[in-house]
Amino acid sequence: xxxxxxxxxxxxxxxxxxxxxxxxxxxxxxxxxxxxxxxxxxxxxxxxxxxxxxxxxxxxxxxxxxxxxxxxxxxxxxxxxxxxxxxxxxxxxxxxxxxxxxxxxxxxxxxxxxxxxxxxxxxxxxxxxxxxxxxxxxxxxxxxxxxxxxxxxxxxxxxxxxxxxxxxxxxxxxxxxxxxxxxxxxxxxxxxxxxxxxxxxxxxxxxxxxxxxxxxxxxxxxxxxxxxxxx
Numbered sequence: 171x172x173x174x175x176x177x178x179x180x181x182x183x184x185x186x187x188x189x190x191x192x193x194x195x196x197x198x199x200x201x202x203x204x205x206x207x208x209x210x211x212x213x214x215x216x217x218x219x220x221x222x223x224x225x226x227x228x229x230x231x232x233x234x235x236x237x238x239x240x241x242x243x244x245x246x247x248x249x250x251x252x253x254x255x256x257x258x259x260x261x262x263x264x265x266x267x268x269x270x271x272x273x274x275x276x277x278x279x280x281x282x283x284x285x286x287x288x289x290x291x292x293x294x295x296x297x298x299x300x301x302x303x304x305x306x307x308x309x310x311x312x313x314x315x316x317x318x319x320x321x322x323x324x325x326x327x328x329x330x331x332x333x334x335x336x337x338x339x340x341x342x343x344x345x346x347x348x349x350x351x352x353x354x355x356x357x358x359x360x361x362x363x364x365x366x367x368x369x370x371x372x373x374x375x376x377x378x379x380x381x382x383x384x385x386x387x388x389x390x391x392x393x394x395x396x397x398x399x400x401x
Contacts, residue, residue, distance in 0.1 A: 175392065182328075182351045190325050191396055193270075194351065196389045197323075198358045200277075200316060200330040205362020206382040207284075207309050210375045211248075213367060215302045218244040220309040221317075221331045223252055247303060248310040255314020259322075269322040274393035276319035281386035283312035288379040296375050305375075327351040333359060 175195040180188045188194065204221040211220040217240050219225045226245045233240040263272040287308040294301040313331065320330050327348045329336055336352045343349065366378040 182347060182354060184347055187347075190323075192392060193273075193323060193325055193396075194328055196393060197320060197325060197328045197330055198354050199385050199389050200320065201328075201355050201358035202362035202365075203316075203382045203385050204313065204331050205359040205364070206366035206378045206385075207313065209363045209366030210370050210378050211306065211309060213370050214296050214375050215306055216241045216244045218248050218306060220248055220252070220306060221313040223249060224332055224334070244302070244306055247306050251307045251310035252314040252317075255311040255316075256318040257314075259315045259318035263319065263322045268397070269319075269324075270393065270397040273319040273323055274390060274397045276315040277386060277390040277393055280312040280315050281383060281390050283308045283315075284379060284383045284386055287312075288376060288383060291375045291379055327355075329355050330359075 175192040178198070179190065179192050179194040182188070182194050208219050208221045211218050218229065226248050229240050230242060230245040230249070233242040233245060259272065259276045262275060263269060266272045266275075287305050290296075290301055290304045290308070294304075296302060296305055317331050327336070327339070328351050333356055336355055340349055340352050340356070365381070369378040369381070
C-alpha cells in the first residue's frame with residue numbers, strides 16, 4: 171500500500187521534486203474524509219458543517235437573522251468544537267517539535283473520535299437533539315485536529331477542508347503540477363461528498379462514518395510508520 175501511495179504522491183510533483191514522501195497522498199485521503207463527514211453533518215445533523223467553518227459562520231448569520239431551517243446552537247457547537255480541536259493539535263505540535271509525529275497522533279485521535287461518533291449513530295441514531303449534539307461535537311473536534319495538524323505540515327497546494335483559495339489558484343495561476351495537486355484536493359472532496367451523501371440518503375450515517383473511519387485508520391498507520399522512520 172505504501173508503494174502505491176508514494177507513486178501517487180510523487181506524481182503530484184515534478185520528477186524527483188517531492189520532498190514530502192507519502193504525505194501528499196495521505197492528504198488526498200483526508201480530503202475524502204472531509205467530504206464524507208460534511209455530507210453526514212449537513213444532510214443529517216441540521217444543516218451544519220463539521221469541516222467547513224466558513225459555511226458555519228455564514229449559516230450562523232442566517233440563523234440569527236431568522237432562517238428556520240438553520241440552527242444557531244448547531245453552528246456555534248461546530249465552531250467551538252472545531253476550535254478546541256485545532257487548539258489541541260497546535261499544542262501537541264509545539265510540544266513534539268516534529269510536525270509529522272504530531273500529524274500521526276492527531277490522525278489517530280481523529281479516528282477514535284469518528285469511531286465514537288459511529289457508536290453514537292448506531293446506538294442512539296441521529297434524529298434527536300442529544301445524539302445530534304454528540305455527533306457534531308465529536309466530528310467537528312476531529313476535523314479541528316486534522317486541519318491544524320495538516321497546516322503544520324505545510325505541504326504546498328494540498329488542502330483538506332476549504333477549497334476557495336484552491337479554486338482561485340486553479341483559475342488564476344499558470345497550469346502546472348500545482349494545478350494537479352489543487353485539482354486532486356477538489357476531486358477528492360467532491361467524491362467524498364458524493365459518496366457520503368449517497369450512502370447517508372439511502373442507508374443512513376453509519377456507513378459513511380465507517381468509510382471515514384477506515385480512511386483515517388489507514389492514514390494514521392502509514393503516517394505513524396513514516397514518522398518513526400524519519401525520527
